[in-house]
Amino acid sequence: MRALVPALILLAAMAPALADDEDAAALSLADQTAATAEQSGDWRVYAEAAVRESRRQGPGLALHGARASIDARFDKIFAPGWRAVFADRLDMNRMDGVSGNRDVNTLKEAYLSWQVQTDRVADLGRINVRNGVATGYNPTDYFRAGALRSVVSLDPASLRENRLGSGMMRGQTLWNGGSLTALYSPKLADKPSDSVFNPDLGATNLRSRWQLALSEKLTDALNPQWLLSGGAGQSAQLGLNLTALPNDATVAYLEWSGGRGSSLASQALGGREDAAFRSRLSSGLTYTTPGNVTLTAEYQYNGAGLDQAGWNALRRGPPAAYGLYRNLVANLQDPPTRDQVFLYAVWQDAVVKRLDLTAMVRHDVADHSRLQWVEARYHWTRVDIALQTQLNTGNSGSNYGALPDRRLWQVLLRYFF
Amino acid sequence: MGILERFAAWALLIASAGVAAAAPSAQAILAASDAIRNPDKPFALTVVLVEYRNSKQVDSNTLTVYSKADPNSGQFRSLIRFVAPARDANKLMLKNGNDLWFFDPASKASIRLSPQQRLLGQAANGDVVTVNLAKDYQAQMAAEESVLDGDRQNRRCYKLALAAVSPDVTYHHIEMWLDASNSRPVKARFYTESGQLLKTAYYRRFQPQLGVERPTETVIIDGLDPNWVTVMRYSDYAWREVPEVWLQRDYLPRFKPE
Numbered sequence: 195m196r197a198l199v200p201a202l203i204l205l206a207a208m209a210p211a212l213a214d215d216e217d218a219a220a221l222s223l224a225d226q227t228a229a230t231a232e233q234s235g236d237w238r239v240y241a242e243a244a245v246r247e248s249r250r251q252g253p254g255l256a257l258h259g260a261r262a263s264i265d266a267r268f269d270k271i272f273a274p275g276w277r278a279v280f281a282d283r284l285d286m287n288r289m290d291g292v293s294g295n296r297d298v299n300t301l302k303e304a305y306l307s308w309q310v311q312t313d314r315v316a317d318l319g320r321i322n323v324r325n326g327v328a329t330g331y332n333p334t335d336y337f338r339a340g341a342l343r344s345v346v347s348l349d350p351a352s353l354r355e356n357r358l359g360s361g362m363m364r365g366q367t368l369w370n371g372g373s374l375t376a377l378y379s380p381k382l383a384d385k386p387s388d389s390v391f392n393p394d395l396g397a398t399n400l401r402s403r404w405q406l407a408l409s410e411k412l413t414d415a416l417n418p419q420w421l422l423s424g425g426a427g428q429s430a431q432l433g434l435n436l437t438a439l440p441n442d443a444t445v446a447y448l449e450w451s452g453g454r455g456s457s458l459a460s461q462a463l464g465g466r467e468d469a470a471f472r473s474r475l476s477s478g479l480t481y482t483t484p485g486n487v488t489l490t491a492e493y494q495y496n497g498a499g500l501d502q503a504g505w506n507a508l509r510r511g512p513p514a515a516y517g518l519y520r521n522l523v524a525n526l527q528d529p530p531t532r533d534q535v536f537l538y539a540v541w542q543d544a545v546v547k548r549l550d551l552t553a554m555v556r557h558d559v560a561d562h563s564r565l566q567w568v569e570a571r572y573h574w575t576r577v578d579i580a581l582q583t584q585l586n587t588g589n590s591g592s593n594y595g596a597l598p599d600r601r602l603w604q605v606l607l608r609y610f611f
Numbered sequence: 612m613g614i615l616e617r618f619a620a621w622a623l624l625i626a627s628a629g630v631a632a633a634a635p636s637a638q639a640i641l642a643a644s645d646a647i648r649n650p651d652k653p654f655a656l657t658v659v660l661v662e663y664r665n666s667k668q669v670d671s672n673t674l675t676v677y678s679k680a681d682p683n684s685g686q687f688r689s690l691i692r693f694v695a696p697a698r699d700a701n702k703l704m705l706k707n708g709n710d711l712w713f714f715d716p717a718s719k720a721s722i723r724l725s726p727q728q729r730l731l732g733q734a735a736n737g738d739v740v741t742v743n744l745a746k747d748y749q750a751q752m753a754a755e756e757s758v759l760d761g762d763r764q765n766r767r768c769y770k771l772a773l774a775a776v777s778p779d780v781t782y783h784h785i786e787m788w789l790d791a792s793n794s795r796p797v798k799a800r801f802y803t804e805s806g807q808l809l810k811t812a813y814y815r816r817f818q819p820q821l822g823v824e825r826p827t828e829t830v831i832i833d834g835l836d837p838n839w840v841t842v843m844r845y846s847d848y849a850w851r852e853v854p855e856v857w858l859q860r861d862y863l864p865r866f867k868p869e
Binding site for chain 1 (some may be wrong): 657661697707709729865
């Protein structure tokens with residue numbers, strides 16, 4: 195012990211000197227920095243190539259497929275107050291012995307903006323209007339119905355990005371701490387189209403719709419967004435988006451939509467009209483660890499979906515009815531059953547710099563089926579390489595057990611021009 | 612009172628005034644240092660972040676920052692546009708105190724961030740934007756001493772101990788060294804509540820920008836791993852009108868600098 199005390203004193207005396215040496219080394223390194231500011235252009239374009247292997251539910255051979263995609267986004271102010279936005283994606287798919295071997299072009303956005311003054315803007319064209327603060331399910335994202343034309347990944351971030359906007363006119367006025375937006379999206383076509391380069395207005399503009407959105411900052415911490423949305427053949431739906439900061443590391447969010455409407459079963463299968471006030475909700479917490487791992491846990495409720503008894507009855511019933519119901523909820527991007535649990539984790543710079551790990555679990559409370567998805571993505575300045583795997587588990591006819599693939603692997607390479 | 616006594620009283624008064632002038636208040640020095648780092652009107656600048664691990668460059672980002680002080684709190688609100696690399700181009704971050712929003716134009720998603728969530732590797736979101744420390748921290752004079760500055764020169768400095776006045780700031784407490792002759796920021800150490808060193812920063816490359824000699828480079832050294840170094844280089848300073856309506860979540864999809 196006696197020998198230890200002088201040693202500790204010596205160490206304590208040396209610590210500032212060590213820190214000075216480390217600082218001097220860091221400053222010498224910084225002296226060599228030659229980087230200069232880069233510029234960004236009006237275009238963002240990338241090409242992506244992917245290969246995949248999947249195994250069906252039950253026994254069977256592995257299926258192989260490949261995809262090549264090109265994704266372009268253009269955003270330019272071409273005259274004072276005037277802005278043009280264009281976003282398009284072409285997916286070319288090839289898959290062993292599977293129908294759906296086809297090329298799909300998704301015209302995501304094409305619109306003009308006129309900013310009359312800083313706080314007044316009008317838009318016209320195809321616009322991706324996306325509401326909602328939740329991560330895995332957005333009940334107030336009223337323009338999600340029919341928007342998915344080509345699904346390349348089940349990552350919610352990809353589903354939000356790779357979709358069709360709706361044709362509309364939109365006006366917005368802003369003030370300090372708030373804004374009011376009104377939009378009208380008319381009926382523009384009678385049916386969807388699956389021809390490759392069709393803008394597919396029939397998928398998004400099958401009926402006229404409208405929406406009002408009001409944001410007003412009540413306090414520094416509270417800035418709710420209220421929405422009112424409706425359209426032909428539909429009662430108005432009220433929506434609310436709210437976030438809060440319980441502490442430095444956590445964001446809490448609540449997204450709710452409610453209004454009169456039929457159950458999804460009634461919409462899909464016809465039969466007895468059962469219009470009633472129904473709520474949809476998605477609420478959760480996002481926590482960031484000191485190591486910058488972001489963890490999200492979300493509860494999702496779909497008041498128009500089937501309860502456990504109804505869902506079990508549908509699964510045991512005629513396959514045609516089951517198929518109709520599944521097609522409808524997939525098109526609406528709604529869960530088929532009432533209650534879901536969603537977990538999402540992102541670890542930026544995991545273990546090594548530039549490696550991002552993302553994991554997702556979707557759990558259906560009614561039938562205990564589960565979708566599990568993991569991605570490891572490494573990126574250089576212009577190139578991303580990613581490995582994705584997905585495992586769908588559950589009984590026959592369950593929410594995730596009925597998906598065609600049980601296990602899926604995908605490797606993709608993305609190059610930014 | 613005799614002439615001699617009166618003279619002595621005056622001498623004492625003058626001497627005490629002299630002492631007061633020689634040791635200005637710590638808060639005033641900190642405010643003077645803020646004024647050197649931060650322009651006093653709305654402005655824009657470009658920040659290049661270069662990150663090193665074990666002496667090798669591992670990342671580089673270019674950002675444009677638009678800042679404006681809140682007339683009530685005096686604290687800056689900032690809109691940050693990602694310029695490079697290409698995958699992040701035109702993404703936005705809005706920082707208004709602890710109200711942080713991230714916007715991706717590709718997905719149109721406005722996502723609220725917690726202050727602990729970092730988008731830029733080592734640099735906290737609060738590091739890349741302008742902060743008036745005198746508004747968020749209470750300063751006390753800790754010492755007057757010589758330290759090595761960012762150019763490895765000995766510099767006579769006031770060492771200030773800064774304690775956060777509210778819990779919602781990026782750092783719990785800070786040790787800051789300011790040039791005793793002109794209040795320029797020289798060096799700072801940032802700590803957690805438990806006293807753990809988070810990072811050390813050196814302010815250097817002083818150049819005339821928007822009328823004042825300002826540091827145009829900050830070198831950040833990680834508190835746990837000194838081989839983790841981030842260089843933040845500032846350029847393209849310009850006075851820039853920043854309308855109030857820009858500084859809110861709903862404007863993020865609208866933001867497009869000409």
